[in-house]
Amino acid sequence: IAESLPDDEARREYLSFVFVGAGYAGLEGIAELQDYVADVIDRYPRCRIVGTRFVLVEARERVMPEIPASLAEFATRELRGRGMEILTGTMLESAEANAVTLSTGERIPTRLLCWTAGVKPAPVVGELGLALGPEGRIEVDATMRVAGRSNIWAIGDAAAVPDPAKHRRAPTPPTCQHAIRQGRRVAENVAATMRGRTPKPFRYRTLGVFVDMGQHKAVATVLGLRLRGFPAWFAARTYHLAMMPGLERQVRLAVDWSVGLLFGRASAELGQLGHPASLGDPHQDTAATR
Ligand SMILES: Cc1cc2nc3c(=O)[nH]c(=O)nc-3n(C[C@H](O)[C@H](O)[C@H](O)COP(=O)(O)OP(=O)(O)OC[C@H]3O[C@@H](n4cnc5c(N)ncnc54)[C@H](O)[C@@H]3O)c2cc1C
Incomplete structure (x- = not known):
């Protein structure tokens, strides 16, 4: 243009x-x-x-x-x-x-x-009727089970997982490093719970x-x-x-x-990336709003 x-x-x-x-x-x-x-x-x-x-x-x-x-x-x-x-x-x-x-x-x-200037969970998180912690993230315990629910789990940017690196007094930072490891742990926890075993807390300290x-x-x-x-x-x-x-x-x-x-870079590829959803309709934007 x-x-x-x-x-x-x-x-x-x-x-x-x-x-x-x-x-x-x-x-x-x-x-x-x-x-x-x-x-x-x-x-x-x-x-x-x-x-x-x-x-x-x-x-x-x-x-x-x-x-x-x-x-x-x-x-x-x-x-x-x-x-x-x-x-x-x-x-x-x-x-x-x-x-x-x-x-x-x-x-x-x-x-x-x-x-x-900051990360916010996707709007749908606020509509689920679950307890919300700091910054509107879903409140979970150290095993990533949602507060007050036995069969709902939450991880990643949407969840306020207590951070072991901060003595579990603040949520983990919204990074892939944490989200990926929370994903693995929560899968093991869901399987453990179904077998009648005790779920384990999320343990990870930022590598860098x-x-x-x-x-x-x-x-x-x-x-x-x-x-x-x-x-x-x-x-x-x-x-x-x-x-x-x-x-x-x-x-x-x-x-x-x-x-x-x-x-160098191939600028002709840019057109394939699509267009972001309109700011007017929060429901159109399914990705976390950052
Ligand atoms: C510019 C930028 C750079 C970053 N760089 C790094 C980095 O270098 N290292 C790092 O560790 N982290 C980085 N991060 C952070 C990292 O991207 C996030 O912490 C990570 O993606 C969180 O994973 P998630 O699965 O919780 O959420 P997301 O990756 O946001 O995935 C959530 C998914 O849910 C979908 N979704 C939302 N609402 C709905 C709905 N109602 N129904 C169905 N699907 C829905 C979304 O479309 C999305 O695909 C960066 C973030 C940004 C913005």
């Missing part, structure tokens, strides 16, 4: 990208998008001349509370060095179809606002956190080690490849990544 517009001002709206929330989803999202845009913009001469703008807005004074401050500072420096604006201590005040306004009073013309920043760089804490730059990116790729279920998928992914390293 941006390339086809006759007017540079209108084009600028399409080439400015605003993300709200600098947790790992926001940071990874904006970094990967910039990496992608940098890969393909040479094909669009008018867009290249106007240039792009990437803005990450964060209410707190620092990005990524999930990782140590030194790694968060490294990530901030790295992304600012790529020309991104990281506005900490700043909030989104309002959004229109073609602009957003920040708490600083600045109005940014943009057609893309990406909300990464990766934040992929594109351009073959990342920050990571793995088993207590702090990594940054290329080693962190390589560790992240290796881990994600290892976690991909099935040898066939692993081989496909490894081949795709290798082809990407040699030839």
Whole structure:
């Protein structure tokens, strides 16, 4: 669209990208998008001349509370060095179809606002009549059985599973790491209960956190080690490849990544990704709202 517009001002709206929330989803999202845009913009001469703008807005004074401050500072420096604006201590005040306004009073013309300021369970969770815990997640005990129910279990982002790493005083973070392991444990618990045995509590401590920043760089804490730059990116790729279920998928992914390293990304595939559901109808959006 941006390339086809006759007017540079209108084009600028399409080439400015605003993300709200600098947790790992926001940071990874904006970094990967910039990496992608940098890969393909040479094909669009008018867009290249106007240039792009990437803005990450964060209410707190620092990005990524999930990782140590030194790694968060490294990530901030790295992304600012790529020309991104990281506005900490700043909030989104309002959004229109073609602009957003920040708490600083600045109005940014943009057609893309990406909300990464928190995870909420899918709307259906609130309609099930089950007890809800913190952040609207389903209240469960340590075995992931729903509070007050003998035959209903809940796991993943939708459930407030007591986190063993926090002495079970707070729910597990909404991550795949936890959801996958909760899935295995709950399957064993359901089978155990059907055989008249006692279900076991969920036990798992986060192994680490990766934040992929594109351009073959990342920050990571793995088993207590702090990594940054290329080693962190390589560790992240290796881990994600290892976690991909099935040898066939692993081989496909490894081949795709290798082809990407040699030839860049295939932008023509974007049209196959479909379109998100309308914000007007929460029931249309079956995926967890993030
Ligand atoms: C941008 C981003 C990056 C992330 N990166 C990482 C990462 O690097 N590492 C990590 O560990 N975690 C990461 N996460 C978190 C991770 O994706 C989630 O924690 C994980 O997917 C939770 O799994 P889940 O099965 O609970 O929920 P989901 O994966 O959200 O699955 C829920 C499914 O239920 C379906 N559904 C919803 N309502 C209904 C309904 N009424 N009927 C039928 N189906 C329904 C949804 O369509 C969806 O498919 C990331 C999340 C985001 C948004």
